[in-house]
Amino acid sequence: MNFFLVAMGGPEPFIEWATDREEKKLAPLTDKEKDLAESYFKDVKGEDWEQHTRLLSQLMFNAPCIRLSENQTMAGGKSYTYYFTVESSVPMMKSGHGVELASLFKHPDLDKDTGRQFDETFSKTMRRMWVQFAKTGNPSLTAEQAPDGKAKVWPLYDRKDKHVMVLDETDIHPEKESQRKIVDWERTYFLTKYYGF
Numbered sequence: 001m002n003f004f005l006v007a008m009g010g011p012e013p014f015i016e017w018a019t020d021r022e023e024k025k026l027a028p029l030t031d032k033e034k035d036l037a038e039s040y041f042k043d044v045k046g047e048d049w050e051q052h053t054r055l056l057s058q059l060m061f062n063a064p065c066i067r068l069s070e071n072q073t074m075a076g077g078k079s080y081t082y083y084f085t086v087e088s089s090v091p092m093m094k095s096g097h098g099v100e101l102a103s104l105f106k107h108p109d110l111d112k113d114t115g116r117q118f119d120e121t122f123s124k125t126m127r128r129m130w131v132q133f134a135k136t137g138n139p140s141l142t143a144e145q146a147p148d149g150k151a152k153v154w155p156l157y158d159r160k161d162k163h164v165m166v167l168d169e170t171d172i173h174p175e176k177e178s179q180r181k182i183v184d185w186e187r188t189y190f191l192t193k194y195y196g197f
Contacts, residue, residue, distance in 0.1 A: 001053040001060070003096030003113065010092070011049040018052035025059060025195065033190060040187040049092070058188035059195060061097060066183045067192040069157040079157040080139050082165045083175075083182055086122070089115035100167070104130060121147050122169045129154065139165075 005014045022041075026034055037055065044051040069079040084100045093099065093113065102110035103123040111117070124147040133139035141152040155163040155174045162177035183189050 001056040001097070002092060002094045003098055005049055005053055006090060006093050006096065011047070015049055015052055018049075018056055022052070022055065025191075028194060029191075036187040037191065040184055055188070058184060059191050063183050063189050063192050064195070066162075066177065067189070069162075070159060073157055073159050078137070080133065080154050080165070081157040081163075082154075082167050083177075083180060084167045086118055086167065086169045088113060100126070103127075119169050122167075122172070125152065125172060126167060 001018075005011065008014045008017060026037055029037065040058065041051050041055045044054045065081070069081040072079040085095055086100065086103075087093070087095050088099050090113065093115065096113065098110075099113050101107065102114050103118045104126055106123070106127065125141070128141060128145060128147065129139040129152065132141055132145065138154070139152075140154045143149050143151045146152055152165075152172055153174065154165045157163060163174050164177055164180065164182065166173055166175045166180065177183065
């Protein structure tokens with residue numbers, strides 16, 4: 001949600017919008033569910049706006065994307081799931097929604113979102129993985145295919161270990177979702193039954 005925080009002009013208009021949105025989204029929940037979501041919100045450390053960006057990121061991005069991978073796998077399909085961690089140099093943007101697009105599509109007009117050029121080897125690797133997926137259905141790269149000469153084995157998402165590929169500017173690597181804690185399974189994942197897929 002940090003992309004929207006910046007796009008809306010900063011904390012004050014964003015918090016006003018986010019508060020209204022949260023009230024509407026949480027209204028149909030049971031009291032127990034509201035308590036869980038509110039406890040997540042209250043546990044977020046940092047600036048006032050960070051509580052809102054973190055809760056709405058769980059609600060609109062993190063949990064629904066993991067739910068999509070869960071459902072695809074449960075239905076017998078394949079899912080390659082990633083978690084993009086590279087941060088923009090634009091104040092408050094962090095690793096906002098869509099910040100990877102400038103690098104992924106080599107689109108200079110989107111640099112206003114990134115605030116800087118991402119590492120070129122990282123960007124080439126990411127592009128190559130997307131092309132590899134389009135060509136073969138598997139985004140993994142051999143050492144010969146990878147721009148840095150290091151193989152990138154992208155594991156399938158599975159419901160036991162929940163592996164994701166962490167797209168970090170200095171270290172693209174697979175990791176269990178539980179190590180990264182992308183989703184708060186107890187306090188936010190259940191929201192996908194209301195707002196997810």
